[in-house]
Structure formats: C-alpha cells, structure tokens
Amino acid sequence: MIPQEITSHVWTKNWSAHWCAAFASLYCLYTTSLKPYTGRNLAFTLLVCDPESSSNYLAQQDIDSYGTYVAELVMKDHSFAEKMAGDTIASAHKIVELLETMHDAPELTSTSILELKKRFYEHIPPHFSMKKVIDYLPASLRKKFSPLLIEARIKTEHLFNNVDETLKNAASMIAKKSGLQEHLADFLTIDEMAGYLSALPLPSKDELTQRSKGFAIFCKGSDVLFFSGAAFTHIQKVLIGENKTHLTGTIAYKGLARGTARIVFDPSTANEFNEGDILVTGMTRPEFLPLMQKAAAFVTDAGGMLSHAAIVARELKKPCILATEKATKVIREGEEIEVDANKGIVRILRSSSLIPPK
16 A cells, blocks of 8 residues: 555656666655664655656655754854865765775675765765755855855766776666676665575565566655555656656756757766757766767756756857656657756657657
8 A cells, every 4th residue: 555645745756867776765864864873764665666767756755854943953054054064075985995895806705895974874864955945945044055065066066987887787787696687686675685695595586577667765864664566566657657748957057949859867878969959857867968068958857057067058158948757758759848947947848750660
C-alpha cells in the first residue's frame, strides 16, 4: 500500500541524473542525518530509479520549512554561511581521498563502502543546506553570500559523478563475483552492496529484475519502504501528473529561444546534438558543458540558483528554465519547443513532422 504522504504532498524534484541506485540510496540521509549539523531533518524523501535515470523528490512544504529555518540560522549568525561553504569543501576533500584509496586497493571491502557512506553523510548536510538557503535569504544577504556559496558549489561539482562511478565499478565487481547480471547490479542499494561484501545474501534475481523496470524508495525518519511494479507506476503518475502543452519553472537566465528538443541523461551518448538545439535534462553537470555551448537554451527537471545549469546559463548568457519537474517525461525527443525564459514557460509546439520518440 502506498503511504498517504506520497499521494497527498506536492513533490519537487531535487535532483535527477544518470546515477545508479546505490548512489541514489545514499539520499535516505535527508530524514536522519541533517539534524546533527543544522538541528533539523526533513520529514520525507522519495527516490525514483528507472533504466534512464535516478531522481530525488522532496515535499515542497518540507523544503520551504527547512530553507526558512537555515536562513534564520544565517541571519542570526552570518558566520554559519561561511561554515557551510567551508565544510562542504573540506568534507568533499575527505571523500576524494577515500575514492583514491579505494581505486588503488587490491579488492573491494564492506569497510570501504561503509566508510564512503559515512563520509557522504558528513558532506551532504552542509552541501544541501548551503544550496537551499540561497533561495530563502533576504536579498541583501543573498547578494553578500552568493559568491562564497557559488565558489564552494563549483569546487565540489565533480564529486557526485566520482562517487557514482566508484559505486558503479563496485556494482560491476559484485556482479562478476556473484554471477549476477551487471545491469541488475546497478539496482543494488549501497547497504546491499556492503552486506554482500560482509557475506550477506543479495536480493533475489526476481526482485532486482523488477527493480530494473523502475522502483521507488520512500524514507520517513528511519523507516525505508521500497515500491516496484504497479505501485511504482502509480507513484510515477502522482509525480508526473497530466501531460501538458506547456511547463513552468524557475528562470535562471532570461531570454527566448525556439529549437529542437534533445533529451539527454548521459552526455556521452548524445550522438545527435546540433548547434541551436535545446538541451532538456534532469540537471546538468560539468560533462554537459560541450552540449551547453552548442545549445540555444537549457531546460531542466530540477535545480536552483546554485545549480550547475544556473551558473553556466549566466556565464554563457543563454536562456535557462530550471525546476520544471517533468520536462524529460513530458517533452519528446525531436519536438520543436519554445523556451520563454522571460516568463518561465516552456511551450511544446507539436506538429506532424516531429521525430518520433526513441
């Protein structure tokens, strides 16, 4: 049975990327591990994994409450903004050091996987708090602290892909060791990986096969629930809602552009991307930069004013609309779309000449 909290809340996509389930499962920390750093946890977090991408959804009222709370901490003590930026960078360095050690180690161990989880749990509280607070600070403080927070964001941008790559390599090693098909190993959680390396059994092949078609993880406090099959399909419908001919989002850089939509989750596989196309993705990361330089505009499912897409849009002076929630689910590959970043609207211009979806 799907919890009422999933169907009754307005969910906002916090991030979306071509990351494995083990990486996504780390974000259960939002309901358990923010409090030691800021004094407050989120009430819920929802993680959705399918063959194309992984996404994290947060209840909008939860984000508003937490963002306002952290903003109040900064208003009471301006040094807390500096602390968040400094702790974000310092904790990222500790993770990088561990990743290098894991890369050079002769074998993968449960100890190293759990240590990675521990260090990630130390990194996300300052990183997440820093990223969200910018939208809740008064204009004067936002202007004062934006350069500091943006610098910390840029310095740690590569970390997430590096962690995901390490976990994907770990999944591959576990697949070879256990005889599991490699694509199914990508749907193991980080705790299941650590458990297997401590001689615990893996989930059944049937369970992982079901997950590989799409599954969700719902966290409330320390409770963690998994959903796949018909329950997952229902959750997807709740999150996506009805298809529309237009979407709205947050303006990162103003402007107007019209072009061919290119849906990209993994830039390394974007073989057809022409000058003037419009990049539609969950969120961008540094490896998207060559596509962003070609694109006429960017549209993302997730992201805020400290997101990679927002920062690059301002640098390249290209129209950008963030946080549409479902652009990658509603817009089809090859459709002609208009990005009106003066009004925060993406219009889908349907015609018979559209390239059919892949």
